[in-house]
Amino acid sequence: MSSRVVALVDMDCFYVQVEERLNPEYKGKPAAVVQYNTWKGGGIIAVNYEARDRGVTRFMRGDEAKEKCPEIHLISVKEVRGKADLTKYRDAGQEVLDVMCKFCKCIQRASVDEAYLDLTDEVNKRLAEEKNPGDILTSISLPNTFVVGYAEDGNNDEDKRSKGTAEWLKTLWDPDADSQSTRLVIGAAIVEEMRAAIYEETTFRCSAGISGNKVLSKLACGLHKPNRQTILPHSSVPELFSRLPVRKVRSLGGKLGASLVEELGCKVMADLANFSESELHQRFEEKTGSYLYNLARGIEDDPVVPRLVAKSVGCCKNFSGRSALCTKADVAFWLKELASEVGERLEKDMAE
Ligand code: TTP
Secondary structure, eight states: OOOOOEEEEEESSHHHHHHHHHOGGGTTSOEEEEEOTTSTTOEEEEEOHHHHHTTOOTTSBHHHHHHHOTTOEEEEOOEETTEEOOHHHHHHHHHHHHHHTTTOSEEEEEETTEEEEEOHHHHHHHHHHOSSGGGHHHHOOOTTEEETTSSOTTOOOHHHHHHHHHHHHHHTTSTTSOHHHHHHHHHHHHHHHHHHHHHHHHOOOEEEEEESSHHHHHHHHGGGOSSOEEEOOGGGHHHHHTTOBGGGSGGGSSHHHHHHHHTTOOOBHHHHTTSOHHHHHHHSOHHHHHHHHHHTTTOOOOOOOOBOSOSOOOOOOOOOGGGOOOSHHHHHHHHHHHHHHHHHHHHHHHHO
């Protein structure tokens, strides 16, 4: 079992929240952000939860969203130099990171609105400060936390949440209870404080998952969105994996996951646990086989690598159909535009 405490924090419907802060009249009403709104009302890239409740999804065009939900606000991404300008969303993501940095030293930015945090040191520090570590379970309150195994996935009913979480906390009083769970409680308390500070300082809401590794925290984070956090204790992994489709796991969305489903017949993660390590070594190379064997048991050791700026900076624009570039001059023009944007963003990253 991991001795680490890892959290994944993911902003809720992030681009819409950024727009709602700029235009408070959208708050509490269905809204979505669309890109390139020339064809069928534009492609939706973010949908708030009010619009999701009315059946709008990210895979619709703006026109279809309007049909589903006529009162929806469709907000277009600003264009600069003829392409989407995402600066305000990136800057907002940076504001959130600045708050996170007050709570944790080891943060890995994973995308514009998502970051992994290794809270092990912070948890150890709080444990060391406690004169009687047993008191932690009585002094800590987790008013916003669900626990896998003590809540129904996707159900954010407050009464059920508080009963389930209290029931789990009670099990930790048992002298045989694993100490890792107590560490997850402390990690969750830090994340509760951090999410409250993010809201206080930026007005943005987010969700989080807390567990012993990145894969489990990512899974947990999605179970009670929006504006909630979820602990995944190691003991609840078998129950979660008994219903979790293989392709939902972070590293199994691509070819590797497809071969597990198609060749090994694994529908859910628990099916993968039926294969021995040597069987997996035979089917995959040794490193991948062992990785899968451990993953099926909720074990993964990918470290949180401290990194606050994006690993790479890219910039692209599609020229499909009638907008295809036909002359060398057009290609040269757009190459220069895209290169300038990359240059500006690199300079900005360097300054930060
Ligand atoms: P996500 O975190 O995937 O989604 P989200 O924050 O909108 O909603 P959720 O509450 O379900 O996490 O994406 C973060 C932002 O990235 C999103 O607000 C808009 C942008 N984005 C795109 O520009 N293109 C895409 O295809 C996706 C998925 C997201």
